[in-house]
Amino acid sequence: MFLTISTSGAVERPATELGFLLHKHPDKAQQFSTSHGTAHVLYPEAGVERCTMALLLEVDPVALVRRGKDKGRGGAPDSALAQYVNDRPYAASSLLAVAIAGVFSSAVKGQCAARPELPGQSRPLRIEVPVLPARGGAALVERLFEPLGWTVTARPVALDERFPEWGDSRYVSLVLEGEHRLMDALRHLYVLLPVLDDAKHYWVTPDEVEKLLRAGEGWLEGHPEQRLITNRYLARRWSLTRDALDRLALARLAEADDTEAEELDNAVDEQEDTAERPLPLAVQRRQAILGVLRRSGAARVLDLGCGQGQLVGELLKDPRFTEIVGVDVSVRALKEASRRLRLDRMTERQAARVALLQGSLAYTDRRLAGYDAAVLSEVIEHLDLPRLPALEYAVFGAARPTTVVVTTPNVEYNVRWETLPAGHVRHGDHRFEWTREEFRAWAGQVAERHGYDVDFAPVGPDDPEVGPPTQMAVFHKNEKYDQSDKNHRNNQNHPDETTKEAKAA
Numbered sequence: 001m002f003l004t005i006s007t008s009g010a011v012e013r014p015a016t017e018l019g020f021l022l023h024k025h026p027d028k029a030q031q032f033s034t035s036h037g038t039a040h041v042l043y044p045e046a047g048v049e050r051c052t053m054a055l056l057l058e059v060d061p062v063a064l065v066r067r068g069k070d071k072g073r074g075g076a077p078d079s080a081l082a083q084y085v086n087d088r089p090y091a092a093s094s095l096l097a098v099a100i101a102g103v104f105s106s107a108v109k110g111q112c113a114a115r116p117e118l119p120g121q122s123r124p125l126r127i128e129v130p131v132l133p134a135r136g137g138a139a140l141v142e143r144l145f146e147p148l149g150w151t152v153t154a155r156p157v158a159l160d161e162r163f164p165e166w167g168d169s170r171y172v173s174l175v176l177e178g179e180h181r182l183m184d185a186l187r188h189l190y191v192l193l194p195v196l197d198d199a200k201h202y203w204v205t206p207d208e209v210e211k212l213l214r215a216g217e218g219w220l221e222g223h224p225e226q227r228l229i230t231n232r233y234l235a236r237r238w239s240l241t242r243d244a245l246d247r248l249a250l251a252r253l254a255e256a257d258d259t260e261a262e263e264l265d266n267a268v269d270e271q272e273d274t275a276e277r278p279l280p281l282a283v284q285r286r287q288a289i290l291g292v293l294r295r296s297g298a299a300r301v302l303d304l305g306c307g308q309g310q311l312v313g314e315l316l317k318d319p320r321f322t323e324i325v326g327v328d329v330s331v332r333a334l335k336e337a338s339r340r341l342r343l344d345r346m347t348e349r350q351a352a353r354v355a356l357l358q359g360s361l362a363y364t365d366r367r368l369a370g371y372d373a374a375v376l377s378e379v380i381e382h383l384d385l386p387r388l389p390a391l392e393y394a395v396f397g398a399a400r401p402t403t404v405v406v407t408t409p410n411v412e413y414n415v416r417w418e419t420l421p422a423g424h425v426r427h428g429d430h431r432f433e434w435t436r437e438e439f440r441a442w443a444g445q446v447a448e449r450h451g452y453d454v455d456f457a458p459v460g461p462d463d464p465e466v467g468p469p470t471q472m473a474v475f476h477k478n479e480k481y482d483q484s485d486k487n488h489r490n491n492q493n494h495p496d497e498t499t500k501e502a503k504a505a
């Protein structure tokens, strides 16, 4: 596989400065051994007006397979023969990206001891990659490089030039031209070559997120294809992608003002529906909850700890839900919910179906009595454990909806999140996270104390060892209990009130 970088110059800024920038002398042909073969660096031309560096990577497909096996990673997933006979030696894939990072590591970092002023200067560059695998074709190549200021010529390579009727291969011949700092150009290639190849030769681990963010600094934050780039670069491991996107968004937010932040937020929301990946857990959770609510026949629903109102929004889309009340302790969350739901722009009829109330679930609230169903989605873990009995009483003792859906993280699953350090909870504000057994024990006691039946269901992939990422309990009120045991119920006081009443007495 093969790549050339050329620049032009004049006496005062000779093209041969490219040699300083790359830390490779133009008069020498040099070899470097990389983990997958030998990289050759040579200069077919080196003059004041024009200088071209060629990087040729001789890949050893046999070594590649062995390495894959040695590491227990199984090499190529294809047939046995395809492991040895493939495009690796010819096409500019992630191997070339790794070679760029290795052979030109100082240049990528923008270091040049001999001429420290050079890395910061842009110069006219022309990069040629004769055989570039491009999943997504020439059009995607343009969408990736043009926003970075490159003039892109991407010509599809015919499958076989003797038989034009066979059409194009998945390779393009690429020429990039533009005025750039060399380090930026190398970083663009380092990230985008494997993105276009879309088949990493190695297993992607969480430290790839760091590599991506480092190489993407200064250009990936604002790239219109940021999501595709991130997702493909991280081999579609969605948990890693989400981590990287969050951090890119933060990097942008640090500079953006509030309105821009809101637009960005909306854009991310919209993109959520189109990215190439499994449904995010939050979406799966909302779907599971909606399923339960529909099956229960509920029409009047409370969303307790509604946050920014995503579930309220979903409930509004279904006319069977005639009254939807979102409750949260956070005024900020409610403001955001109101903005997202566009409460101020709703028709009167729609607006009559929905209300957002501020209140704490740790206190009995008369406004919440008499509903068909209540949802506590990812809320209980935000309360300190000693406050949980207060919430239990407010919901199951006082409000007493017919159905209650509670979801909470399953802490056992945390070992499956690649980016979560061992022993950490998933969110800084989580006061606790429970195992499946702990959650079942709590829910069982709550049901018992307040006359409900309870069932459990997994949300997200149900791992045979550690269970699902989210656990869900569905409580149904036992009507007989309500009628036959009114006294028992009336005697159950709010844990705080017990002391108050005791004092009053």
Ligand code: SAH
Residues within 6 Å of the ligand: 304, 305, 306, 307, 308, 310, 327, 328, 329, 330, 333, 359, 360, 361, 362, 376, 377, 378, 379, 382, 383
């Ligand atoms: N239900 C939403 C939001 C979960 S985040 C979802 O599933 O995405 C937890 C929410 O609970 C936050 O919005 C937080 O403000 C709210 N919350 C935490 N303690 C609360 C309390 N004591 N009373 C009411 N809401 C509370």
